[in-house]
């Protein structure tokens with residue numbers, strides 16, 4: 445689970461752990477990773493692994509490092525959850541350049557590269573699930589959220605095999621539609 449130490453990602457960790465799955469959490473802050481991993485192990489009796497990574501970097505080395513740390517773990521479900529928005533809705537030209545890079549690297553690059561790393565073993569096993577955390581803001585070009593809305597995955601699909609099909613879906617939760 446990327447971005448699994450807070451918010452929706454942490455909720456995914458807890459729901460999956462409650463069903464007996466061991467969890468790998470990939471996130472930025474080591475202290476939050478440790479606390480979340482301990483919490484999951486204590487509450488659900490599962491095994492956790494943590495990988496510290498800052499997806500804003502968006503470099504090839506970042507993903508090589510994640511791949512190396514994942515090693516030969518069998519990943520049954522990849523939750524591409526990590527995502528960033530602006531601090532507040534802004535006109536495109538008023539968004540700091542660093543925030544634009546963050547939207548692209550965290551929201552788009554992480555989904556693409558994490559899937560690229562993990563999907564091959566799923567294909568070999570003919571079994572696996574990739575969940576991409578979208579946003580209703582990706583459904584239309586949104587004023588004041590132009591880069592964010594463009595960067596949220598809506599339909600990520602590999603054309604060469606019908607089984608490898610990733611598309612956005614609705615999840616109705618108490619907090620609304622995600």
Ligand SMILES: NC(=O)c1ccc[n+]([C@@H]2O[C@H](COP(=O)([O-])OP(=O)(O)OC[C@H]3O[C@@H](n4cnc5c(N)ncnc54)[C@H](OP(=O)(O)O)[C@@H]3O)[C@@H](O)[C@H]2O)c1
Nearest residue numbers: 447448449450451452471472473498499500525526527579
């Ligand atoms: N919340 C909403 O209303 C909403 C609505 C629609 C869609 N979404 C989507 O749902 C997903 C989760 O949103 P959320 O609101 O639950 O997020 P959140 O509460 O802000 O949680 C963010 C998580 O991602 C990690 N993270 C943030 N930046 C990171 C980075 N650069 N590298 C690695 N990890 C990073 C955080 O770890 P650290 O604290 O260590 O940085 C934390 O674990 C996102 O993709 C978002 O676009 C959210």
